[in-house]
Amino acid sequence: MAVRDYIRERFMPHIWCPGCGHGIVMNTLIRAVENLGLRKNDIIMVSGIGCSARITGYLDFHTLHTLHGRALAFATGVKLGRPDLHIIVPMGDGDATAIGGNHFIHAARRNIDMTAIIMNNRIYGMTGGQYSPLSGYGRMATTAPYGNIDQAFDIVELAWSAGATFVARTTTYHAHDMVTILEKAIVHKGFSVVEVLSQCPTYYGRKNKLGDAVEMMKSYQKGTTPIGSNAKKQNPDLVERGIFVQEEKPEYCTEYEKIIQKVKGEKQR
């Protein structure tokens, strides 16, 4: 199928700003789904609120646009009802780690089979550029005109320690890598977290004088390195990208089904 067969063309062009990284994530996600040969009816996308959450409106899968931060809670319900389908949960950094922080760590702890894509643009873009838990110390935002004094989360470490069984990080510049990572994340049986560093030239870029979308993507090219590279040893400021965790643990829906079968068996006796 052509890429446009996965898009609801009547809503295009989308609302994202020129150069927004979220468009690149949507583009690569379509290609990952196409490479896997999944049918549109095999996928349910559940999103919360924010720029990133708009993606469910544009993609022609089964889609749910739900409450801010609660996408994973809705997705858990959907997955328990239809464990045979692939669940993809696109979230923003604010959606996943601020208001939805608890849903995020507990979905990871349960190891329920779904793919959480966290599009980390380090700011609340839709509401006007307020700082998020990922903005970082010293960074500028509409609500931090003298510099942010909050420390940032590391999504990879957070997901890893919360128990996610697939954790990866990539950037919008490394879209070819992103396609491969998303394919592996969707196929992985368990809770998969993919952090995508995504540029917000309109707010984060402008407030922090990082230039336009092209400049921000070049900074991802220069500022990141594959896991375990020599460059990281020489320059510890580089951000590592790649697959950090990929392991097997009992999956929640499978375990739940086992309980149902066990109780049914006991009742029949």
Place this chain on the structure above:
Amino acid sequence: MTISGESLKATSQKKSSKNKIFIEIRRDWCKGCGICVAFCPKKVLELDEHEKSSISNPEACTQCGFCELHCPDMAIELILIQEGTK
């Protein structure tokens, strides 16, 4: 001069390959962010007077697909035309 909302099309053939590639830009979807123009290794694309992506040098295209994959507006499509088909 091209109208701002019109689709642009051009065909390109790689020297080493028999396959042709068809570049299509949906200008009504393009927002002129310039990502395709800045990162194209062969400078095939440029922003025109409407600040939208246009094809200026189709012969130089190496079919790497960077523009297609990195377009946030999904405005660029590369369609491979295999030899023997129209």
